Amino acid sequence: MPELPEVESVRRGLADWLPGARVDAVRLHDPRILGTTSQRTIAPAAAEAFATGITGAGFDVPARRGKFLWVPLAGTGDTPERALSVHLGMSGQFRIHEPGDPVHRHTRADFTCFSPDGREFSLRFVDQRIFGHLGIDELTVPGRWNSSLPVPAQMTHIAPDPLEESTDLDAIARLVKTKRSAIKSVLLDQSVLSGIGNIYADEALHRAGVHPLAQACRLRISRVRTVLESAREVMLEALEQGGTSFDALYVNVNGESGYFDRSLGVYGRTGQPCLRCGALITRLVVGGRGTHICLQCQKPQR
DNA sequence: CTTAAGCCCTGCTGGC
DNA sequence: TGCCAGCAGGGCTTAA
Numbered sequence: 001m002p003e004l005p006e007v008e009s010v011r012r013g014l015a016d017w018l019p020g021a022r023v024d025a026v027r028l029h030d031p032r033i034l035g036t037t038s039q040r041t042i043a044p045a046a047a048e049a050f051a052t053g054i055t056g057a058g059f060d061v062p063a064r065r066g067k068f069l070w071v072p073l074a075g076t077g078d079t080p081e082r083a084l085s086v087h088l089g090m091s092g093q094f095r096i097h098e099p100g101d102p103v104h105r106h107t108r109a110d111f112t113c114f115s116p117d118g119r120e121f122s123l124r125f126v127d128q129r130i131f132g133h134l135g136i137d138e139l140t141v142p143g144r145w146n147s148s149l150p151v152p153a154q155m156t157h158i159a160p161d162p163l164e165e166s167t168d169l170d171a172i173a174r175l176v177k178t179k180r181s182a183i184k185s186v187l188l189d190q191s192v193l194s195g196i197g198n199i200y201a202d203e204a205l206h207r208a209g210v211h212p213l214a215q216a217c218r219l220r221i222s223r224v225r226t227v228l229e230s231a232r233e234v235m236l237e238a239l240e241q242g243g244t245s246f247d248a249l250y251v252n253v254n255g256e257s258g259y260f261d262r263s264l265g266v267y268g269r270t271g272q273p274c275l276r277c278g279a280l281i282t283r284l285v286v287g288g289r290g291t292h293i294c295l296q297c298q299k300p301q302r
Numbered sequence: 303c304t305t306a307a308g309c310c311c312t313g314c315t316g317g318c
Numbered sequence: 319t320g321c322c323a324g325c326a327g328g329g330c331t332t333a334a
Contacts (some may be wrong), residue, residue: 032311036329036331037309037310037311037329038310038329038330039310039330040310067328087329088328089327090312090326091311106312128311128312128313129310129311129312129326129327130311130312131311131312131328132328133329179304180304180305181304181305185306188328190328190329197327197328198326287306288307289327290326290327304334306332306333307331308330308331308333309330309331309332310327310330311327312326314324314325315324316322316325317321317323318322
């Protein structure tokens with residue numbers, strides 16, 4: 001499940017290949033990848049517009065906010081600038097291939113590219129569950145955040161993430177304190193702070209010793225701040241190890257898995273001993289998501 | 303306005 | 319052995 005560290009690993013992988021490369025052709029194997037999960041039918045004209053919009057364009061340096069990724073399109077002379085916008089969803093992957101490599105069955109889009117030195121390669125978007133998304137968007141600076149980062153127009157409601165310089169975790173903590181939902185649900189709200197998904201929400205709450213069902217507004221702000229700092233820490237550590245992979249669903253552009261799963265404290269460890277206190281990890285459901293906690297380390301409290 | 307719940311999709315797991 | 323219900327999850331949409 002790609003969250004911030006996994007998406008950033010993918011972004012870095014793409015950054016080795018895409019800047020300066022040019023798109024020669026696009027093959028859309030499954031147009032549903034252009035829609036959202038609630039907009040599955042894609043008009044043929046929309047698929048056509050995507051293909052013509054990106055064919056002939058050049059790639060600039062890939063960028064990221066939270067779990068969202070985009071590649072600015074260079075040399076189109078467009079104002080405002082446009083970008084290939086991407087969300088990996090649950091199972092999305094970018095893979096770099098030699099032109100003749102066999103096409104994986106879940107390949108949804110295939111971009112034939114030429115690097116600046118004239119070498120041909122294939123950029124493929126593979127997505128088993130089609131929760132991912134590709135699109136072309138204009139870049140714009142959202143007015144609502146304390147950040148000057150231009151982002152694709154469809155991502156302006158997404159808050160900055162913990163790794164951005166402009167992010168003020170004290171200000172985020174104050175915002176979290178206004179929410180009546182369970183703290184875990186607030187951590188997963190991408191309009192508050194982006195990049196945290198189910199895995200790192202559980203890990204951050206365990207590190208901070210906070211129960212996931214604690215009402216956000218009832219927590220002491222110092223505890224909220226500790227949770228946010230823990231989230232930032234755990235995602236930085238995961239990034240150093242190339243992200244978290246449980247199976248073949250998350251891999252980098254070269255097909256390699258991350259190995260942070262070995263360092264997880266609670267996620268996916270139901271019934272196993274807590275690494276800190278030895279109590280057995282238990283599982284509950286919060287906001288419809290599987291949640292893993294140590295009842296000893298994460299007692300309900302302010 | 304805020305918060306919660308439903309839906310999309312595929313492949314794997316478990317029960318019979 | 320085969321079948322099918324149930325589950326997993328991010329984010330958008332709709333309902334309350």
